[in-house]
Amino acid sequence: xxxxxxxxxxxxxxxxxxxxxxxxxxxxxxxxxxxxxxxxxxxxxxxxxxxxxxxxxxxxxxxxxxxxxxxxxxxxxxxxxxxxxxxxxxxxxxxxxxxxxxxxxxxxxxxxxxxxxxxxxxxxxxxxxxxxxxxxxxxxxxxxxxxxxxxxxxxxxxxxxxxxxxxxxxxxxxxxxxxxxxxxxxxxxxxxxxxxxxxxxxxxxxxxxxxxxxxxxxxxxxxxxxxxxxxxxxxxxxxxxxxxxxxxxxxxxxxxxxxxxxxxxxxxxxxxxxxxxxxxxxxxxxxxxxxxxxxxxxxxxxxxxxxxxxxxxxxxxxxxxxxxxxxx
Amino acid sequence: xxxxxxxxxxxxxxxxxxxxxxxxxxxxxxxxxxxxxxxxxxxxxxxxxxxxxxxxxxxxxxxxxxxxxxxxxxxxxxxxxxxxxxxxxxxxxxxxxxxxxxxxxxxxxxxxxxxxxxxxxxxxxxxxxxxxxxxxxxxxxxxxxxxxxxxxxxxxxxxxxxxxx
Numbered sequence: 001x002x003x004x005x006x007x008x009x010x011x012x013x014x015x016x017x018x019x020x021x022x023x024x025x026x027x028x029x030x031x032x033x034x035x036x037x038x039x040x041x042x043x044x045x046x047x048x049x050x051x052x053x054x055x056x057x058x059x060x061x062x063x064x065x066x067x068x069x070x071x072x073x074x075x076x077x078x079x080x081x082x083x084x085x086x087x088x089x090x091x092x093x094x095x096x097x098x099x100x101x102x103x104x105x106x107x108x109x110x111x112x113x114x115x116x117x118x119x120x121x122x123x124x125x126x127x128x129x130x131x132x133x134x135x136x137x138x139x140x141x142x143x144x145x146x147x148x149x150x151x152x153x154x155x156x157x158x159x160x161x162x163x164x165x166x167x168x169x170x171x172x173x174x175x176x177x178x179x180x181x182x183x184x185x186x187x188x189x190x191x192x193x194x195x196x197x198x199x200x201x202x203x204x205x206x207x208x209x210x211x212x213x214x215x216x217x218x219x220x221x222x223x224x225x226x227x228x229x230x231x232x233x234x235x236x237x238x239x240x241x242x243x244x245x246x247x248x249x250x251x252x253x254x255x256x257x258x259x260x261x262x263x264x265x266x267x268x269x270x271x272x273x274x275x276x277x278x279x280x281x282x283x284x285x286x287x288x289x290x291x292x293x294x295x296x297x298x299x300x301x302x303x304x305x306x307x308x309x310x311x312x313x314x315x316x317x318x319x320x321x322x323x324x325x326x327x328x
Numbered sequence: 329x330x331x332x333x334x335x336x337x338x339x340x341x342x343x344x345x346x347x348x349x350x351x352x353x354x355x356x357x358x359x360x361x362x363x364x365x366x367x368x369x370x371x372x373x374x375x376x377x378x379x380x381x382x383x384x385x386x387x388x389x390x391x392x393x394x395x396x397x398x399x400x401x402x403x404x405x406x407x408x409x410x411x412x413x414x415x416x417x418x419x420x421x422x423x424x425x426x427x428x429x430x431x432x433x434x435x436x437x438x439x440x441x442x443x444x445x446x447x448x449x450x451x452x453x454x455x456x457x458x459x460x461x462x463x464x465x466x467x468x469x470x471x472x473x474x475x476x477x478x479x480x481x482x483x484x485x486x487x488x489x490x491x492x493x
Contacts, residue, residue: 161404161456182332191453195445202458203416203445208406209336209452225404225454227476230383232404252378254362254385254474256408258335259345264352273352277345280337281362281408283377283385284347298332305476307380324356325379328487 010117018143020121024114025104027086031122033141038075040088040102043095045074049122050129050139054242056119057129060112061155061220066306067313068246070291073270077111079248081310084111091246091291093269123147130217132238132299135181156222163206168224170206171214182238182299183213186257209256212236212301219294221304233304237296246291248313250325251306255282258300267291278302288316288323336451337363338409339389339470347492359492362387362408366472372465374431374475375484382430384483386475390467396439397464398422400429403457403477407449410471414455415464416444422460431480435462 010022021030028039036052038045055071062069064084070076073092078085087103089095123129125145126137130153158168171177179186188210195203208224212234219241221233237260245251246267253262255278262276267289276284276292286292294302315321337343342363347354360377369375371391378385390412398419405414419425420440425433439462447455457463465473479485 160402161454164456181329183334184332185334187450187452189450191450191455192448193445194447196443199416199418199442199444202418202461203447204458205414205447205449205453205455207452208454225456225476227383227402227404227478230380230476230478232476250380252380252385254378255345256336272350274350274354274357275348276357276359277348279343279345279361280335281342281364282345283358283360283362285356285358285378287356305378305380305385307383309381312381321381324358325381326358326485326487326491328355328491 010114010121014143022114022118024086024111025106026102027088027104029118036122038088042102043088043100045088047072047075050127051242053119053123053127053129053139056115057151058219058243060115060119061130061153064108065245066251067248068267068291070244070246072244076243076246078246080105082108084108086111091268091270093271119151120146120148123151129242130220132218134238153217156224158223158226161204161206161225162208162211164204165201171211177214177216179213180215180236180299186210186213188213208234209301212256218299221306229307229309231306231308233306235302235304236299237294237302238299239296241294244291244293247286247288249307249316250288250323251286251304252325253278253284253286254303254305255280256301256303258296258298260300260302261295262292263295264290264292285325287325288321337361339363339367339472354492357492358487360490362472362474365490373484374482375486375490376479377490379479379485382478384431384477384479386477386483388465388473388475390465390471390473391469392467394465396435396437396462397432398425398435398439398462399432399457399459399477400425401459401478403432403475404454405449405457405465406454406474406476407451408472408474409451410467410469411448411450412471412473413466414447414449414457415466416446416457417441417462418444419460419462429480430478431483432477433480434482
């Protein structure tokens with residue numbers, strides 16, 4: 001069932017904690033000082049509100065991303081690229097067995113609109129959902145202003161390459177991107193460019209590591225170079241990936257600096273499959289039938305490499321493509 | 329203020345992580361290490377360390393001077409270790425690259441064309457290798473380039489040799 005009518009965005013009157021409640025189809029959302037509460041026709045669930053807002057922020061910013069964005073082991077979204085499933089317990093073997101799972105499909109602009117309104121209302125002035133825990137204040141307590149600037153950041157999507165003429169700009173102190181505290185030792189030197197006259201716009205290079213060292217967000221893959229449907233989406237990681245990403249295609253990781261630990265589970269049931277530890281220079285594929293969550297003890301640089309071809313999810317779902325990228 | 333130390337890898341110093349299986353086959357993760365692969369590769373051998381249908385990322389040991397190559401589409405060279413000089417040349421005859429070419433083609437000798445310029449790139453520097461141009465790498469000392477491209481006829485795949493089993 002696809003819900004395409006304009007939903008009520010939320011209650012007009014805030015609750016006793018100062019927050020509005022929201023509904024989307026048969027789902028209902030409310031928050032108090034500590035928790036987000038989710039209800040659906042067959043059950044209900046709650047999450048710490050800081051974790052809920054971190055997941056919500058990424059789901060919105062990524063346009064519901066590739067495949068599944070599990071907010072936790074119960075709640076999440078599945079992107080159909082035009083519509084989005086909002087689910088409860090759908091990818092949890094126990095909820096499925098108990099018949100408590102529920103899925104509702106929405107046109108993307110509708111769920112986007114409700115999620116944006118919820119994120120806006122529930123994010124206090126003290127909290128930045130994109131920041132590492134060490135770099136932001138509390139999400140808890142009664143309603144305390146808002147943080148629109150933090151939740152509406154520009155998402156980097158280079159058309160060719162960051163720094164190329166007319167493309168996404170480099171990050172500098174002057175445009176609001178100081179070097180992050182975790183990367184104070186990363187060299188900031190630029191490549192030496194010696195273009196011949198007339199080729200100044202065609203001889204293009206930049207310092208990717210310096211660029212990443214100035215990222216003000218965590219766990220937010222952003223496109224820096226484009227080879228047809230091959231997208232380099234590096235990101236800086238610290239603490240825990242706020243969602244559990246369920247793949248609908250193979251995704252690759254290249255660890256550029258420091259270390260990340262990945263917990264890998266079955267995409268459908270959540271059963272544990274593997275633990276992957278990645279150190280500088282390590283390369284690993286995440287198969288199309290898993291979900292994964294990363295843990296970064298220190299701010300690190302991760303290159304997420306995606307194939308954005310829109311045909312892939314259907315081909316994998318139909319069994320016309322394998323779930324792992326290479327057979328050997 | 330606490331001082332953080334950022335760890336990068338190099339040909340001389342790298343430490344691999346790995347896959348700990350709970351209920352899986354480690355081969356599903358195609359786990360390798362760029363520096364280990366490059367340390368065992370011939371200069372400018374294009375060894376795939378990632379493959380996503382037609383797309384690949386190649387670990388390239390940059391040592392000495394490479395042949396001239398020309399891509400059928402934009403490619404991107406990220407220096408992971410060392411210092412690499414990248415020489416660019418606008419081809420007089422772009423048809424040396426057949427239409428629909430995936431990856432790049434090797435050219436015999438120095439192709440005819442106008443010098444576009446030179447990039448001297450060090451660790452972390454990414455360079456655009458534009459379609460319509462030819463490029464040549466040079467490294468005085470061994471370095472490592474990670475190339476974003478499409479699998480071509482010179483792409484080497486030896487997964488069983490480089491990946492955790």
